[in-house]
Each structure stands twice: as structure tokens, then as C-alpha cells.
Amino acid sequence: MSKNDMSSISSDRKQRSPKPKKISKIKRFFKWLESRFATPEFIGGMYTALTLFFFMAATNTLAGWLYVISGVSLALLIVGAVMPKRLLAEMVVVRSQIDPVSVGDDLWVDLTIQNTGRTEKRLLEVRDILPENLSNILQQDMVIELIAPLQEYHWTYEAKTAKRGVFLFRSTEIATSSPLGLFRSRRACPSGQKAIVYPTVLPLDLCPLVDQLGSETSPRQYSDEHNYSNATEGLTKTLRPYRWGDPTRLIHWRTSAKFGELRVRELEVTIGGQEVAIALDNSVGWEPEAFEEAVVTAASLYFYAQKSKLSVRLWTHDTGIVQSDRAVLETLAAVNISEKPADILKDLPDLPVVWLSHRNDSIAYLPFGSRWVLWQSSGQSSKVSVPNQRSLGLTIETILDTEDLSYKSLRSQLQEYLTL
Numbered sequence: 001m002s003k004n005d006m007s008s009i010s011s012d013r014k015q016r017s018p019k020p021k022k023i024s025k026i027k028r029f030f031k032w033l034e035s036r037f038a039t040p041e042f043i044g045g046m047y048t049a050l051t052l053f054f055f056m057a058a059t060n061t062l063a064g065w066l067y068v069i070s071g072v073s074l075a076l077l078i079v080g081a082v083m084p085k086r087l088l089a090e091m092v093v094v095r096s097q098i099d100p101v102s103v104g105d106d107l108w109v110d111l112t113i114q115n116t117g118r119t120e121k122r123l124l125e126v127r128d129i130l131p132e133n134l135s136n137i138l139q140q141d142m143v144i145e146l147i148a149p150l151q152e153y154h155w156t157y158e159a160k161t162a163k164r165g166v167f168l169f170r171s172t173e174i175a176t177s178s179p180l181g182l183f184r185s186r187r188a189c190p191s192g193q194k195a196i197v198y199p200t201v202l203p204l205d206l207c208p209l210v211d212q213l214g215s216e217t218s219p220r221q222y223s224d225e226h227n228y229s230n231a232t233e234g235l236t237k238t239l240r241p242y243r244w245g246d247p248t249r250l251i252h253w254r255t256s257a258k259f260g261e262l263r264v265r266e267l268e269v270t271i272g273g274q275e276v277a278i279a280l281d282n283s284v285g286w287e288p289e290a291f292e293e294a295v296v297t298a299a300s301l302y303f304y305a306q307k308s309k310l311s312v313r314l315w316t317h318d319t320g321i322v323q324s325d326r327a328v329l330e331t332l333a334a335v336n337i338s339e340k341p342a343d344i345l346k347d348l349p350d351l352p353v354v355w356l357s358h359r360n361d362s363i364a365y366l367p368f369g370s371r372w373v374l375w376q377s378s379g380q381s382s383k384v385s386v387p388n389q390r391s392l393g394l395t396i397e398t399i400l401d402t403e404d405l406s407y408k409s410l411r412s413q414l415q416e417y418l419t420l
Contacts, residue, residue: 034175034186038081044182048077080182087179090117091124093172093189100196100329106158107135107195111172113155115147122146125175126155131167134195135159164199164295166334168192198329199292202300202411209371209394209414210305213276213352239263277349278302279315281357286337290375293396293410294356295332297373300414301354302328315353317344355393363393373414 030039040048051073058066096110111128115121124144130137140157147153175186239255242262255263280298282291298314303325305312313321314328317338322331345365352369355362363372372393396413 034184035188038084038183038185040081040183041177041181044077044080044177044184047073047182051077076180077182080180083179084176084183084185085187087117087119087121087176088174088185088187090115090119091121091174091187091189092116093174093191095169095172095191095193098169098193098195100198100333101161102198103161103164103200105161107161107197108156108158109140109169109195111155111191112152113144113147113172113174114152115149118149120146120148121176122178123176127173127175128157128169128191129171129173130159131169131195133163133165134161134167134197136162161197164197164292164333166330167195167197169195196330196333199295199299199332200407201303202296202407202414204300204304204411204414206415207301207304208416209354209373209392210276210301210308210310212392213310213354213369213371239265275311275313275351276305277313277315277321277351277353278305279348279353279355280332280335281344281355281359281362282316282318282335282338283344283357283359284338284341286358287375288337290358290396291337293407294358294373294375295335296407296410297396297414298356299329299332300411313349315349317342317347320347321349 033039051070054066054073055070057063058070092114094112094114096112098107098109101107109128111126113124113126122145124147126142126144128140130139137159140159142155142157144153170190170192171188172191173186173188175184177184239252240263242251242256242264246264250265252263252265278298278301280294286294302312302314306325313323314331315321316331316335318335319331322328345362348367350367352367352371355366355370355372356375357363357372358375360374360376363374366372373396374393375396394413394416396410
């Protein structure tokens with residue numbers, strides 16, 4: 001194909017490109033007209049054309065019966081255009097509170113469509129617009145044949161969530177062309193409600209990153225029944241009567257002789273690093289997929305630390321320290337990558353943290369006894385230098401698989417042993 005042919009084809013494409021814009025503008029105009037007033041249905045357009053025909057014929061022939069036909073037709077057109085908007089003005093939509101779910105679960109939405117007028121409403125098309133990025137579907141539609149006066153209709157549907165976050169349902173659209181079916185009108189009924197989608201929490205069987213917390217300062221001791229039964233020294237919390245099965249090495253002989261019965265020492269169960277914060281770095285520079293993995297990691301480590309009987313909290317630059325389970329999940333659902341650069345290291349709490357970040361240079365300034373998880377792409381070096389501080393952590397290699405909500409690779413990497 002010659003260059004002239006190529007240039008002619010490109011020029012033809014340039015000339016044809018504005019056509020879709022004209023179509024989209026027309027559609028936007030009719031959509032605006034439908035929401036503001038009414039747009040004619042196909043039969044309404046045909047009837048309008050027929051009314052104009054009869055009126056023009058009447059002006060030419062001066063026939064009275066043609067004036068009557070055109071006048072009656074015009075009255076029907078006016079009624080058909082005005083009534084849908086008036087009928088929709090008597091409709092109210094109430095959305096029930098939406099229970100929080102985790103990513104990948106079904107979100108149940110419950111709507112109540114109320115007819116507050118004294119006339120029945122027929123053939124209503126209800127369209128609920130879902131928030132962006134909440135689900136793979138953009139809207140839910142249904143048709144209601146009849147709602148009696150002062151009655152209501154309950155509609156419940158489910159949508160499979162595709163992304164964590166805090167989403168806001170704003171309104172529900174109701175459209176109708178009754179009573180005559182000539183014109184169609186649409187109204188957006190306010191039905192605001194907040195939906196919270198929690199991040200995935202990985203079921204970790206073990207996590208050396210958390211298990212070895214505080215080993216530099218006060219090593220964990222007597223953290224389970226096996227260690228407690230083998231312990232012979234430590235802080236004595238209290239003395240209690242001997243029970244069958246208690247180890248004899250824990251019997252306090254002097255107190256037992258004084259009271260005339262065996263008394264057993266109950267040792268204080270101490271865990272090194274009793275207070276720890278899961279610190280999420282949401283500064284500028286994250287890859288979106290890596291940041292989602294970091295949020296999942298924060299939620300998983302928080303609940304694993306709780307299971308390990310640590311006093312664990314969550315820290316982000318926007319919210320500070322957060323502790324309760326619900327508050328932690330809501331914070332992780334709402335957290336996003338910051339749009340403005342900020343020095344968030346100066347606001348870190350003064351206690352051991354598990355630092356989740358993408359910045360290599362931030363690890364050297366963590367509190368003593370902290371751990372880190374660093375996200376790097378496959379092209380970056382997996383070795384992380386930590387000057388002037390002994391610190392342990394993991395380097396996570398991000399795998400770009402947004403459809404894998406189980407995060408199998410991330411889970412296996414979190415269960416690996418630490419490297420110095």
C-alpha cells in the first residue's frame with residue numbers, strides 16, 4: 001500500500017471521528033431531558049407526528065373534525081408528558097444499613113421502594129447504580145408491575161465485591177412511562193448508605209516475623225503450656241493450692257509447710273515485645289498492586305499477633321494508633337496511597353513496629369526491636385542494607401495477579417523464616 005493511500009485512509013478516519021461525539025451528545029441531551037422532564041417513547045414520537053399531520057391538514061382544509069382530532073391528540077400528549085414526572089415525585093427509596101464484608105464476599109443490598117401517593121404506580125423500572133470499583137457489575141435493574149397507594153415494595157439483591165474500600169451508594173433511579181406510555185421520565189431518588197469492604201485476612205499458620213518480636217531485649221518465655229510446665233524460675237504471680245497434674249518442681253515447700261497443704265507457684269507469663277504496632281507506610285511511590293498486598297499483610301499480621309497474645313495495634317499516618325478489631329478493619333478498608341509527599345517516620349510510635357513499606361531507606365530509622373516487610377519489584381535487588389542497626393525482615397516480590405484474592409504467594413512468603 002502506498003503512502004498516498006495511507007494518508008487518504010488516515011484523513012478519512014479523521015473526518016469520520018467526530019460522528020460518535022455527535023451521537024454521544026444527543027444521548028446525553030435525551031438523558032438530561034428524561035431526568036428533567038420527559039422523553040417520547042417510540043409510540044409517543046409516532047403519535048406526535050400524527051398529531052402534527054392532523055393539525056396541518058386542518059389548517060389547509062379548515063375541517064372542524066380535523067381540529068377536534070388534533071386538539072384531543074395534543075391534550076393526550078400533554079397528559080402523557082406531564083403525568084410520569086408527577087407520579088415519580090411521590091416515590092421514596094430507603095436503603096437499609098449495609099453490613100461490612102470482606103473482599104470476594106457477597107454484599108447484600110436491601111431497598112424499600114415506598115409509594116407515598118394515593119394513586120397506584122404501575123410498570124416502574126428501578127435501577128440501582130453501584131459505586132465505582134465495588135463490583136464487576138455497574139448497576140442492578142428490576143421492573144415492578146404495581147405498588148398500591150401508601151404501600152411499599154422490598155427489593156434485595158447481592159453483588160460480589162471485587163475491591164476493598166469504603167463505598168458510598170448515592171441514589172436509586174426510577175423510570176416510568178405510565179399512565180399512557182407515550183413519554184418516559186426518570187427520577188433519581190436519594191438513598192445514600194455506606195458500604196465497607198474489609199481487606200482479605202490470610203490464615204497464617206506461623207509467622208516468624210511476629211514470633212521473634214522483642215527477642216533482642218526481653219526474649220519470650222513461658223508463652224505456652226509446654227514451656228510453662230518446664231519452667232523452674234521466673235516471676236511468681238501468685239501461690240495457689242496444688243492441683244492434680246501440676247509439676248512438682250513448682251511446689252513452694254516453705255509455704256506448703258506453713259499452711260499444711262501443698263502450694264504451687266504460678267509464674268507470670270511474659271512475652272517479649274508485649275506492645276507492638278503494625279505500621280503501614282502509605283507514602284507516595286507505591287505500586288497499586290504492592291500497596292494492596294501491604295494492606296492484606298497489615299490485616300493478617302494484626303490478627304496473627306492477637307492470636308499470639310501480643311498487645312497489638314495498627315498505625316497509619318492518617319489515623320495514628322488504632323486498636324479495636326472493627327476500627328482496624330475499617331481503617332485498612334479506607335486507607336489509600338497518599339497524594340502528597342510527607343515525612344511520616346517522625347510520627348512513628350515509640351515502640352517496636354512491624355514496618356510495611358516500599359522504601360529501602362526508611363528501614364534504618366525504625367525503633368529498636370522492630371521488624372520490616374519491604375515490597376520490591378522483580379527487577380530490584382532483593383538485598384536490603386540496614387546501616388547502624390540490627391534488624392530482621394522480609395522482602396516481598398509483588399506478583400501482578402489482581403484476580404487472586406487468596407494471595408497464596410504472599411501467604412507463603414510471610415511464613416518464611418527471616419533473613420538478617
